[in-house]
Each structure stands twice: as C-alpha cells, then as structure tokens.
Amino acid sequence: MGLGEAVATCYRRYATFGGRSRRSEFWWFHLYGGLVWVPTIAAFAALWGHAFEGSLTGPEDDPAINPDVVGWGSLTAAFGVLVLYLLVVTVPMLAVTARRLHDVGQSGAWVLLVLVGLGIVPLAMGVIAGQRGSNRYGPDPVAVPLAAPA
Numbered sequence: 001m002g003l004g005e006a007v008a009t010c011y012r013r014y015a016t017f018g019g020r021s022r023r024s025e026f027w028w029f030h031l032y033g034g035l036v037w038v039p040t041i042a043a044f045a046a047l048w049g050h051a052f053e054g055s056l057t058g059p060e061d062d063p064a065i066n067p068d069v070v071g072w073g074s075l076t077a078a079f080g081v082l083v084l085y086l087l088v089v090t091v092p093m094l095a096v097t098a099r100r101l102h103d104v105g106q107s108g109a110w111v112l113l114v115l116v117g118l119g120i121v122p123l124a125m126g127v128i129a130g131q132r133g134s135n136r137y138g139p140d141p142v143a144v145p146l147a148a149p150a
Helices: 003-012 023-051 072-103 108-116 120-125
Strands: none
Touching: 003 023, 003 072, 023 072, 072 108, 072 120, 108 120
C-alpha cells in the first residue's frame, strides 16, 4: 500500500474506529498528516502574526489593555485553520491508530493516551507486526484484499 492508497483508505473509513488496519496504512497516513501539518502551522502562524501586528508598537497597544488592536478576523481564521486540520486529518488519524492497535490485538482505547501527552505509546505500538489470522477485532487486513475504490 502506498501513500495515495493509504490516504484514500483512511478517508473512506474516516471515523471508523472498529476493524483492523495494516502497518503501511498507519504509517503512510501519519506521514501524510505530518506533511499537511507543515502548511497548516505556517498558515496559522501567518494569521496569528497578522492578528497581532498592531500590538507591537508600544505598551498602549498591548492587546491585554486595548483589545481593539487585535485583528479579530485574522485570529478567528487562524483558529479556523486548526479546527479544519482537526476535522480533516486528526479524526481519521485517531481512527487508523485505533484500527492499527486492534491489528496487534490491543484495545483502541490506547489511543486516548494522546490526550494526556503520551501519544508515543500508541505510535510505538504501530511498529509491532499484526496478529496473523482473525482476532476479536476482525479479519487479518493482510490476508483480506482491500475493497476496490467506489
């Protein structure tokens, strides 16, 4: 499975937290998420800087004292960019991580470690080879051919 096929599969299974996923699907989608993160954070930083550019002239323009110096439209757009990334990339990334954990025989609940800053744990579990044959989470994704694109 290559990058394009992994991305297409993850978006087809957008918020499907059940079942199993191959290692290649997991790692390719995480690479895609990282590649999309770079322009996302660049856009966020540019919009954030634009929102506060008038507040760098002196203490009388401090946004904590005078909120009128904040470019609220730019600030809203900056957070909109982050929300868009959350919806477009993070949801399917959490889903593919849960499915990958299922493939190694673990509960998808391990993905909740991301919320407390221990996201390295499910990421490291993504390295482990999946269980051969069916397990309680479904059939082996390596043995079952991938569904043809719709």
